[in-house]
Amino acid sequence: AVSAEAKDLISRLLKINPLERFTSEEALNHSWITRDAEELAQRSLDANLSHFKKFHATRKFKAA
Numbered sequence: 766a767v768s769a770e771a772k773d774l775i776s777r778l779l780k781i782n783p784l785e786r787f788t789s790e791e792a793l794n795h796s797w798i799t800r801d802a803e804e805l806a807q808r809s810l811d812a813n814l815s816h817f818k819k820f821h822a823t824r825k826f827k828a829a
Contacts, residue, residue, distance in 0.1 A: 770796055
């Protein structure tokens, strides 16, 4: 699942009006980018890894 903070960042980067769009500096200072490293380190990526392996296997099979 995509976090609300990540969705917020993406929506601010995809504004059509350049005056409303985040600058690169604003994007780099967004809370999703500057989160506490410890909090991120505690997150498990096992589910993502499992999905990636399944995707890779399917892609490899289709290429054969």
